Amino acid sequence: MKLYLDKNEMAPSTRSSGCINPDVNPALPAEITLRDIMTEIRKITAQQDKQSSDIAALATRMDAIDYKFNQLSISPDPQTQDHPKKPVQHGTSGFQTTAPKPDICATRDTLTIPGLQSTWDPNKGPFRAPPISPGPRTKKNLLCLSEPMVDRSDRENWSSYNNNSQYIQWLWKYWCELVTESDLDRNILDVRNSSKPFRPGLKPLSITNDVENLMHLREIQSALVQEGSYYYLWPQRVCHLFQGDFKQVNAFCKTHHPTWPMTIEAVLQILSLSNNLRSPVDAFVAFRSGPLPNESTAQFLRRFEQAFHRMPSRERIEREVECTIEYTLQTHASMVWNSLVQQNNAFPLHNALSIAWTIAEKQQNWMAQLSSRPIDREFLPMYRDPLRDPDTHPPPNSKFYA
Structure with a gap:
């Protein structure tokens, strides 16, 4: 006798119970299969991937905001942007002169470190002065050290950048030891000090790959401060110390009579172009x-x-x-x-x-x-003076007391 059982009338599985739980939703499946588990895992993974992409997009936006903020921190004021620099009428085309005088603060803030935010990070761009900077400039706003033409009218405004200007703030980021004109004590300055021989024994700057270049530059500046000569005379006092690879700085000082911050920029520019600015x-x-x-x-x-x-x-x-x-x-x-x-x-x-x-x-x-020290060393016995040792004194009835 053959029995034909319908698929719906088969005996229940051993995993299921014969009684009906009223709390269980009949719409839900009785068992969770491997396919259901993998589907849920795929959903969770997709959500995590979407969240990761959102976080990456947010990080990209934050980087863009930081980059824009850094650009605005060194950009000129909107009033000065409407009046760009005029090109030089004589000399090589493409060189620029300076803009009007910037706003100047008389003293440095003593509670802050000059140039605390480093600009040596390659992501922040190359060594380049801010738009409002003194001196003959190239299209990339670098000092043109070999410019043969001298703009005497523009040179009259260079001294206005010697204090806490935007140009000085930029130089402090690369070399915070720079001494400005406001840092000097005017009571000890005397023009007669410039006629004296300069301090001997200072090492000149001649090789760009010398890790002690910035240290020698600091010693030169210290000698100038100790000398007590006026600030505008400093480049001419030390131009003979720029030799070899820094010979352009010597010629630049003699031709254009730059300020001391411009002389420092010329040295730092040569070190930066030779990739030796961070060598120390x-x-x-x-x-x-x-x-x-x-x-x-x-x-x-x-x-x-x-x-x-x-x-x-x-x-x-x-x-x-x-x-x-x-x-x-x-x-x-x-x-x-x-x-x-x-x-x-x-x-x-x-x-x-x-x-x-x-x-x-x-x-x-x-x-x-x-x-x-030898391992088997024996220490010498303590010396005892027989005349001072009470154990060696003669008794009172000795012949020494007779």
């Missing part, structure tokens, strides 16, 4: 590779500190420099770092670097003393 920082970061062969830890840390002082002041507080100090001390001078941590001198990091080589030298001397 790059040389400092290179110390992460460790000491030289046959070099002691004290010698390595002493060179490390000297490289730190070759950098301009603003670059010393960069995050890259701080990470280099911490990594180098922890990796290549672990005993020194542990001593700094125990003495609570590990932070700030620039202070730890200044005393790290002294701790390394102390540890080195201590290890040398231990290695030179």
